[in-house]
């Protein structure tokens with residue numbers, strides 16, 4: 756009983772860090788989901804060290820020297836495709852999430868592809 760409760764608590768915390776359940780898509784749907792790619796790469800070094808959930812099942816810390824591309828959003832949020840640092844055939848669409856409009860809260864993983 757108490758063990759179940761601690762597992763429940765553990766999952767609550769884990770789900771918050773990991774964010775929502777990401778969609779696993781084939782490459783075509785994945786590219787559609789990402790939307791319009793920005794012609795220039797934004798400087799994302801402000802996000803260095805922030806954790807994101809990768810489609811490989813692991814959590815990685817974002818580094819601006821990783822392989823990533825920026826995509827258009829209709830808000831201040833940044834959206835990007837990040838290639839998994841361990842498996843170059845896997846990629847995740849990650850979006851920044853803010854609290855009270857100004858404070859970075861976390862990365863939210865929207866979708867992933869394993870090609």
Ligand SMILES: [Zn+2]
Nearest residue numbers: 809811813839
């Ligand atoms: Zn990964």
